[in-house]
Amino acid sequence: MGMGFAPNSERLTPNECGATMDYDIKDISLAEKGRLRMEWAEMAMPVLKLIRRRFEKERPLKGMRLSACLHVTTETAALMRTLVAGGAHVALCASNPLSTQDDVAAYLVKELKMPVFAIKGEDSETYYTHIREALAFMPNMTMDDGADLVSSLHFIALKKWKEIPPSVRKWARTLSESKRRALVQGLIGGTEETTTGVIRLRSMEQSGVLRFPIIAVNDAETKHFFDNRYGTGQSTIDGIIRATNRLVAGANFVVSGYGWCGKGLALRADGMGANVIVTEINPLRALEAVMDGYRVLPMSEAAPLGDIFCTVTGDVNVIRKEHFLNMKDGAIVANSGHFNVELDLGGLQKVTVSRRQVRDFVEEFRLKNRRRVYVLGEGRLINLAWSGTIGPWPRRSTRFRRRSTTRLPASSSGPWGSGSTSSPKNRRPISLPGRKGHDG
Numbered sequence: 001m002g003m004g005f006a007p008n009s010e011r012l013t014p015n016e017c018g019a020t021m022d023y024d025i026k027d028i029s030l031a032e033k034g035r036l037r038m039e040w041a042e043m044a045m046p047v048l049k050l051i052r053r054r055f056e057k058e059r060p061l062k063g064m065r066l067s068a069c070l071h072v073t074t075e076t077a078a079l080m081r082t083l084v085a086g087g088a089h090v091a092l093c094a095s096n097p098l099s100t101q102d103d104v105a106a107y108l109v110k111e112l113k114m115p116v117f118a119i120k121g122e123d124s125e126t127y128y129t130h131i132r133e134a135l136a137f138m139p140n141m142t143m144d145d146g147a148d149l150v151s152s153l154h155f156i157a158l159k160k161w162k163e164i165p166p167s168v169r170k171w172a173r174t175l176s177e178s179k180r181r182a183l184v185q186g187l188i189g190g191t192e193e194t195t196t197g198v199i200r201l202r203s204m205e206q207s208g209v210l211r212f213p214i215i216a217v218n219d220a221e222t223k224h225f226f227d228n229r230y231g232t233g234q235s236t237i238d239g240i241i242r243a244t245n246r247l248v249a250g251a252n253f254v255v256s257g258y259g260w261c262g263k264g265l266a267l268r269a270d271g272m273g274a275n276v277i278v279t280e281i282n283p284l285r286a287l288e289a290v291m292d293g294y295r296v297l298p299m300s301e302a303a304p305l306g307d308i309f310c311t312v313t314g315d316v317n318v319i320r321k322e323h324f325l326n327m328k329d330g331a332i333v334a335n336s337g338h339f340n341v342e343l344d345l346g347g348l349q350k351v352t353v354s355r356r357q358v359r360d361f362v363e364e365f366r367l368k369n370r371r372r373v374y375v376l377g378e379g380r381l382i383n384l385a386w387s388g389t390i391g392p393w394p395r396r397s398t399r400f401r402r403r404s405t406t407r408l409p410a411s412s413s414g415p416w417g418s419g420s421t422s423s424p425k426n427r428r429p430i431s432l433p434g435r436k437g438h439d440g
């Protein structure tokens with residue numbers, strides 16, 4: 001469509017685009033606690049600190065408006081400081097309703113004067129209201145973790161009203177044609193963080209609807225290798241242990257999906273003395289798990305054996321009601337994949353006679369066969385739901401180095417030009433399917 005990049009001076013202001021809030025967080029008085037936490041995290045993020053020093057001198061992002069939909073955690077705060085040091089104006093909303101650290105959100109608002117829209121435990125309507133505010137910020141660039149921001153933006157631009165969550169749709173319908181166009185006109189590109197988001201974007205690219213270039217940060221070798229494997233491996237175990245206080249040693253630990261995250265999770269569970277069982281649909285990866293020394297079984301056979309289950313596949317309904325019904329009394333079930341759809345909670349509900357919250361982030365389902373199954377963190381990413389940390393800080397430092405320094409391909413033609421996704425390493429063109437039900 002080739003509308004070209006609209007400089008900020010010619011663009012509508014957030015107010016003109018219907019922004020209704022300066023920020024929306026839990027409690028501004030938590031800012032000092034957030035600052036201390038952020039400082040602690042930054043000590044283990046030296047690369048990002050170096051970049052910040054460079055950015056302070058060079059100001060490469062001067063005048064850029066950036067909307068970010070990310071986990072609002074200490075590590076993201078360190079990234080935000082770096083982007084602001086580079087001259088960017090940044091608005092931040094949560095990419096998961098449970099992962100926000102409220103004190104960190106307060107720090108960003110108070111000390112960086114950033115518009116932040118994130119409250120831990122926010123409901124679905126608030127989650128999308130916050131995405132709406134990040135869109136009304138009128139970004140030139142987006143940063144996404146799961147593609148909720150970019151998909152909402154595209155649905156508005158394409159007037160796919162049914163695909164747009166109600167709180168965003170109501171606002172989008174009030175925008176005039178010219179305002180809707182202005183919303184997307186200034187976009188020169190974005191970044192996408194996670195495996196699932198990249199899959200959505202690729203599908204959008206393939207169906208020809210992706211309108212601006214996106215850097216697939218997840219495709220960088222340093223991202224999936226270190227971050228998904230070691231970072232997610234550690235933080236997922238950490239989330240499960242904190243939520244349950246169970247001993248991993250001696251437990252039958254079922255890992256579904258032997259991809260980057262699954263390998264890290266299996267490695268860590270094994271290291272803590274668990275008997276690891278892997279379920280995997282890709283035969284090569286299943287073989288790899290066997291060669292790595294694990295038992296590989298279909299879920300139907302793993303279900304009666306497991307004490308602890310964790311899905312990390314990016315797929316839907318990996319653990320279904322027939323599996324839940326086959327589990328031991330007291331089985332613990334978690335997910336660390338991006339969306340909360342890996343566990344068929346609807347199916348579980350159908351075979352449940354009663355349910356109750358027994359600990360923070362632990363819900364007991366009493367099944368019709370009288371056995372109890374414990375689901376952690378509502379089936380959302382357990383490393384974030386419980387501990388609010390997506391991974392150890394050094395891992396995040398390398399991830400954020402990639403995000404703060406990646407440049408869009410020189411050939412990217414701006415908004416409505418060639419929509420493609422490319423990895424920081426090989427610039428491989430890729431691209432966003434429909435909304436998959438939010439989780440962050």
Ligand SMILES: NC(=O)c1ccc[n+]([C@@H]2O[C@H](COP(=O)([O-])OP(=O)(O)OC[C@H]3O[C@@H](n4cnc5c(N)ncnc54)[C@H](O)[C@@H]3O)[C@@H](O)[C@H]2O)c1
Nearest residue numbers: 194195196257259260261280281282312313314315337338
């Ligand atoms: N929790 C976190 O902090 C975090 C971090 C990074 C990625 N993720 C998410 O974790 C998920 C996995 O990411 P990844 O990088 O490991 O992806 P990956 O593609 O490397 O691995 C996924 C694996 O799951 C397998 N799989 C798919 N459906 C399956 C099923 N029904 N049963 C068993 N195995 C199945 C695939 O064959 C593949 O081997 C994605 O949703 C990603 O967005 C979470």
